Amino acid sequence: MDQLPSLSALRAFEASARHLSMTLAANELHVTPGAVSLQIRDLESALGVRLFERRTRSLALTSDGAEYFATMRTAFRLIREATATLTMRSKDTVLTVTCTAGFATHWLVPRLRRFEEAHPDIDLRISASHRMMDFQRDGIDIAIRHGLGGYEGLASERLLDDEYVPVCTPETAATLGPSPTVDDLANLTLIHDVYRRDWELWLQAAGATRVNAMHGPVFTDGAGAYHAMKAGLGIALMRRSFVEQELAEGTLVAPFPIGLASALAYHLVYPTGALERPAIAVLRSWLFSEVSRTAPPA
């Protein structure tokens, strides 16, 4: 076969040969030792030669393996260096931000045009994920994370408070009458996401005595709850920052402007030292500027 063996396997081989350890190679490549072991087994099978001599807890290169490693080491060094040269060149023109899908949809993406207008030379990439992403592994420059802050080994700054406020369509609100009390919510469908307790806490804080906090449909995610609310099914607790634009526009209303404050907030999180890169500093400034603005985007 004139095709190359799996390049992933070559990478696993080169790293293992350099470290003389599959465990260290696995750490470097962000995979498990089992994955490296399998890759190398398959590479040896494809090539028809043994590359390593296995001892119980260590490796030695065979003569074939040592010869192959000498060339692979050079090849991978060339690949790494050429790739680093190119990506370094784009580093201050492309930034990757990670945040939750909800935050992206409701807060960040609507403002993106303002950032692009202010900084046409910087290309912002948004990686929407609930996963706890690894800066180095996932190529993330900066993150907006929802939580308590204080992430180990990272810098974080509180960016945006987070409070829940019940919102609904104007049509749904009209059914509450001209001067509603919180107990009138008993006449509406309470829409839940998986955190049912949020309604319970809000009703308690608002002083409601005749509303069953546990009643109403549950959606597995905030997006489902949001769409159901928009369809007029009832009233949902939404993060204020997500709906402030629609509240300003009047397409959504908050019949009871009582927020449920939370210890949780959105934090700007980045590797120590990241602000030395001009583009990241620029993005940070812009984000804080945006959270200080009172008017959401047009």
Add this chain to the structure above:
Amino acid sequence: MDQLPSLSALRAFEASARHLSMTLAANELHVTPGAVSLQIRDLESALGVRLFERRTRSLALTSDGAEYFATMRTAFRLIREATATLTMRSKDTVLTVTCTAGFATHWLVPRLRRFEEAHPDIDLRISASHRMMDFQRDGIDIAIRHGLGGYEGLASERLLDDEYVPVCTPETAATLGPSPTVDDLANLTLIHDVYRRDWELWLQAAGATRVNAMHGPVFTDGAGAYHAMKAGLGIALMRRSFVEQELAEGTLVAPFPIGLASALAYHLVYPTGALERPAIAVLRSWLFSEVSRTAPPA
């Protein structure tokens, strides 16, 4: 991110840059042009630079792309040459044969020990597949294919005739009585694989008049039919070469030794010129020697 971009994408890039054509690169890599296009798009996104300038029906390298290609070309040449050196070294010690799973299970694997004893220096790999494999793409040295022979661009030799014969367990055969006729098969369950017409043809050739050829369970593959027959469910048409060992042992019997001859046969198929490699010539000789033997393996 200190990780490399996808090495598959680098391979797609290097081939496209060398050919200045994604279609030619796709042909070389045995993938579709769409796959190459997507790989390169993702690579450019990961690197944050444009590597190619697209014209309607052609490509040109950008200056970043030309610089990157200069290094990738060297890296891939190193990888290819080192890999070829090692695999050439194993070429006469490892051979890959492809054939159907049935042929492997029933004919080839039972004889493998004899080959290993005769040729301890040759490692035989069996790739069991019904797929029409590509010698070059799939790293196949020699094939045993069931069919009519005469494959374009390949040499083929008729290796083993193929005829169907009805077989069953001794217990099932006993229910037919001491001197059964083919019409007595009406009292047995006829076991089919997806080719129902085989029983019909066999019964016709055998002169049966009172047996319903279409009756009986159908298994989606030969293995299912075989296992059902072994479990005593009834009688199945099996390729004689597959069961001759069990017939010799007496674990299976052929109550009516009438074969259903076929134009189809097993053919030894290999690329023109392959016999110049000593190991392939050795394997060919051994295979013809095995089909000439009357006794199947112990």
Add this chain to the structure above:
DNA sequence: ATCATGATTTAGCTGAACTCAATCATCATG
């Protein structure tokens, strides 16, 4: 004797990589 360590393996999972087919924008041809 027991525990730690690193390699190996099996079973099961998943998303990167693929195919397929349609589309687009030229360029060649009659």
Add this chain to the structure above:
DNA sequence: CATGATGATTGAGTTCAGCTAAATCATGAT
């Protein structure tokens, strides 16, 4: 000038290479 060919692109759907998790094995250290 109309038509067909060509090569790149893309969306939708599929698949299996590559992965994880967890268990096992064989030392070596304590």
